[in-house]
Amino acid sequence: MKLTLKVWRQTSAKSRGKLVEYAAPDVSPDMSFLEMLDVVNEGLIAKGEEPIAFDHDCREGICGACSLMIDGEAHGPENLTTTCQLHMRKFNDGDTITIEPFRARAFPVIKDLVVDRAPFDRIIAAGGYVSVSTGSAPDGNAIPIPKDDAETAMDAAQCIGCGACVAACKNASAALFVSAKIAHLATLPQGRVEREARALSMLAQADHEGFGGCTNTNACEAACPKGISVSFIAQANREYLRAVVKKA
Amino acid sequence: MKLDAKIPSGPLASKWVRHRSEVKLVNPANKRKLSVIVVGTGLAGASAAASLAELGFAVKAFCFQDSPRRAHSIAAQGGINAAKNYQNDGDSVHRLFYDTIKGGDFRSREANVHRLAEVSGAIIDQCVAQGVPFARDYGGFLANRSFGGAQVSRTFYARGQTGQQLLLGAYQALERMIAAGSVQMFSRHEMLELVVVNGHCKGIIARDLVTGALERHAADAVVLGTGGYANVFFLSTNAKASNVTAIWRAHKKGAAFANPCYTQIHPTCIPVAGEHQSKLTLMSESLRNDGRVWVPKNAEDRTKAPRQIAESDRDYYLERKYPSYGNLAPRDIASRGAKQVCDEGRGVGPGGLGVYLDFANAISRLGEATIKERYGNLFEMYERITGEDAYKVPMRIFPAVHYTMGGLWVDYNLMSSIEGLHVIGEANFSDHGANRLGASALMQGLADGYFVLPYTIGAYLAGSKAPRPDVTHPAFAEAEAAARAQLDRLLAIRGKRTVLSYHRELGKILWNECGMARNKAGLEKALRAIPPLRAEFWENLNVLGSGAELNQSLEYAGRVADFMEFAELLCQDALHREESCGGHFREEHQTEDGEATRDDERFAYVAAWEYGGPGKSTLHKEPLVYEEVKMATRSYK
Structure with a gap:
């Protein structure tokens, strides 16, 4: 396959970036998208040009490090697929592909396609946990949990923290990310003890980081490589309301 | 170099309990004055950093990823072993211990492995309390599945994302301690050098990967939980940035490196597609519970469509050679089996480097819905990468480098041959011998971080007279x-x-x-x-x-x-x-x-190498003395 790439290049957080065009003349349909970028980078280095910086690590769709807006879509055109698992057989010979970083005020660009997603860590630190110190747990089977609840919790808990939901949202809202954690823990008895404080502090932290509000466009669910449902946003809203009412 | 494993005396089953009660404690008032650096935030590093902070130590944690949640433990699919005996199928601490020793081909340290089995149950309790959504049965109790090298069902799992859920549990515990101010987190930081002062490890040099600045960090003790070195093979199932740097640079400063040749080749990975291949993707070993491994009996059939090959013309070679374990034979044996049939010219797929993993029987026996519930995400992943539907045609699999049992030598307290430098998880050598059983890596990482190191590091911190130096040293x-x-x-x-x-x-x-x-x-x-x-x-x-x-x-x-x-x-x-x-x-x-x-x-010894320049290492031997177990020829027939 012969492709043309338009890639966002930006040397640092403070510099201005621009789209730069590169030819990718020898792409195999069996390559992953990131393997295609590897090949382009090898060619750039050979020509004495600095390679394109992008975040990636596990390359099996679970670490959440990879990102990229590919032709305007977070993680590209394939549903339920991270960029690292997107394969070139999904594109056509002769295509021009535009590659940009995830864009959100709360995710500043560090270099080229690399953005800073540390706000997500701070949102978890604000309350996305059960306060149980090592050693104080009862037997694992002490509290039976209905299978359906465990499955629902898992549906929410499988968020990989990639930020696609934010990138896809016109408001750059982190609602899906935040609510997935609130819902995961509120669905389980272990997490209910701190449910009110958690909902209030995590949502407050998200606002503080500069993420926008949710206006129910559902773009986040469509972009989420793990298919996290927007119904968790509704659940988190109920958790929030519950907390506000209880507090008052 | 003198290697003293410091294995406590007394009967095997009571060594840990006694040691734990006798190991020196640090005065609570002194804990906050003592600082510990933890490098790496996978299962071992994150659980250790969180637990040490809960105890009151001032912790600095480092990871090269943009977030501690992304460490490669996250990719572990299948599960975590624990001797809970919830299935009433005869499991016990002794049986898990023995299976692990035998699975490791009698090349691991007996006392460490027994301790691992002893603390395995508490790990499950801890993770459940954190909200890890383990699979459950209809009564609401924890479900189990079987894994290679065991005849009991002791593996706990969260769909095919067990590593992810356990790591997020540890990560959340870590974030809780970061919010409490007890852990200072340094993401996008890579350790480049260890700092050793008068024979004691007292700090690191880390590079801020965003600014490029080199930073000096001093502490009273250093813990490395930096994972394995499978990427030395270039193609492996490890994440792209997984590396040997932290433990290698520690080795060059005097930490003995044990059994580097013990590398694990995982039998069920997606075969290589071409020269551009940047990594290999593992398909969880749990697939072998329901999938049957085969190749054509005759080499000339290898290009035929698999469904066109008659049952009588198929060689289910693992079932044939190992009737009692069959498709659940341990990883090393299953991998060599695949290599053997491919060497015989019976391999399938591009280049003849693949064998079939076939679910047709299981689907007709249990229905597609059950298989989907058990392995749905793995089948999806397979389809994304290969473009093939494994519900309709058998998967093609081939072995790939996956895990490294070797690592820095540690004593029973998980301290390396450098005073004050502790090594946990895959980065150390101690528990898996020459081969690791499936679902045991998660167990070991969390055992070290939650339930072993927080006790044993006290042996060094309470006893050491070496003061923490200033970074101007x-x-x-x-x-x-x-x-x-x-x-x-x-x-x-x-x-x-x-x-x-x-x-x-x-x-x-x-x-x-x-x-x-x-x-x-x-x-x-x-x-x-x-x-x-x-x-x-x-x-x-x-x-x-x-x-x-x-x-x-x-x-x-x-x-x-x-x-x-x-x-x-x-x-x-x-x-x-x-x-x-x-x-x-x-x-x-x-x-x-x-x-x-x-x-x-x-060769019943741990080979611990002392650095003397590239290619000039000196061999030291720690004899493996088994007090209870008799070394036997491993048989899975």
């Missing part, structure tokens, strides 16, 4: 200068070849000569090939950009530079160990029907 200046010199040197070469091309070439040497099967001639060939390749690397490498910015090529170059040195030690260790055990298969040492032959007379 000359040892820090020296270590920082060494780190800077290496970075400058890498940037100054401006040669013709990329880091990736060297890494790939090194990996090919290792896979061909030191992979699934090894022999003297091949290993000697590798040992002749590595030094010139390393020399060329340092003369002809091309790293662009500067050291004062985010420079991914520079990070990668540093890691490959260390692989170039480490590879030689790996081959040297493989050459010296003239026996076959676990993942280390020497072709000279096998029975007539191709089974591994161990040599307990000559």
